[in-house]
Amino acid sequence: MTLFRLDSSIRTEGSISRAVADTAEAAWRAEHPTGEIIRRDLGVEPLPSTSWPTAVLASWTPADQHTAAQLEAVALAARLGDELLAADSIIVAVPLYNWGISQHVKAWIDLLITDPRFGSGSETPLKGRSGLLVIARGGAYGEGTPRFGWDHATAYLSLILGEVWGLDLRVVEAELTLAEIVPAMADLKPLAAEFLATAHAAAATHGRDLGEQAAALASV
Ligand SMILES: Cc1cc2nc3c(=O)[nH]c(=O)nc-3n(C[C@H](O)[C@H](O)[C@H](O)COP(=O)(O)O)c2cc1C
Numbered sequence: 001m002t003l004f005r006l007d008s009s010i011r012t013e014g015s016i017s018r019a020v021a022d023t024a025e026a027a028w029r030a031e032h033p034t035g036e037i038i039r040r041d042l043g044v045e046p047l048p049s050t051s052w053p054t055a056v057l058a059s060w061t062p063a064d065q066h067t068a069a070q071l072e073a074v075a076l077a078a079r080l081g082d083e084l085l086a087a088d089s090i091i092v093a094v095p096l097y098n099w100g101i102s103q104h105v106k107a108w109i110d111l112l113i114t115d116p117r118f119g120s121g122s123e124t125p126l127k128g129r130s131g132l133l134v135i136a137r138g139g140a141y142g143e144g145t146p147r148f149g150w151d152h153a154t155a156y157l158s159l160i161l162g163e164v165w166g167l168d169l170r171v172v173e174a175e176l177t178l179a180e181i182v183p184a185m186a187d188l189k190p191l192a193a194e195f196l197a198t199a200h201a202a203a204a205t206h207g208r209d210l211g212e213q214a215a216a217l218a219s220v
Pocket of ligand 1 (some may be wrong): 009010011014015016017018094095096097098099100136137138139140177178
């Protein structure tokens with residue numbers, strides 16, 4: 001059994017998305033103690049921002065005329081695709097940055113979509129596999145909050161991972177993560193702690209489910 005895990009927080013210390021994904025990973029690991037985990041960390045090692053346009057240009061260029069840079073970009077896109085296709089279960093951990101996703105996550109998605117297996121002509125390449133999206137947000141975006149509708153990351157990522165690529169996707173949201181550090185949000189600390197505990201509990205459940213679902217599929 002193989003798990004692919006993507007991290008993208010620009011911080012490695014105190015990251016909530018990483019911590020919640022750790023909980024999910026531990027639950028998956030409990031199901032598959034000898035399973036393999038493939039990791040990509042876009043926060044620590046972003047993809048080159050030039051890879052996507054270069055790979056798009058390569059797709060308009062006959063293969064025997066590809067430049068060295070185009071060959072490299074196409075190979076990188078293929079490697080990203082291989083990482084996902086090698087996995088039975090997938091965890092994607094993402095922070096909300098500036099009401100959307102980071103350029104690093106967008107670069108990963110865009111580059112993957114240049115790979116013919118993941119592009120617009122492809123048929124849900126991850127269909128049947130189980131996935132978990134973990135998203136950490138500093139504020140709160142639920143119905144009735146002043147910024148309801150301002151989170152432009154969750155729906156977009158659900159679209160790509162679930163609809164376009166076909167993952168059987170669960171979502172865990174940790175909100176109000178800035179309450180611990182922003183003085184103006186001090187009153188919200190108890191609620192933030194409650195949200196965080198709920199997020200970890202959900203991650204544990206989903207991590208176990210991911211492991212069980214993958215095992216069930218493999219035994220068919
Ligand atoms: C550059 C930057 C932009 C951010 N933009 C937002 C935002 O638009 N909305 C929000 O609720 N939180 C925002 N945050 C807060 C993060 O979403 C929050 O700290 C989250 O927990 C980060 O994920 P991490 O804990 O895994 O690092 C931002 C944080 C940073 C560093």
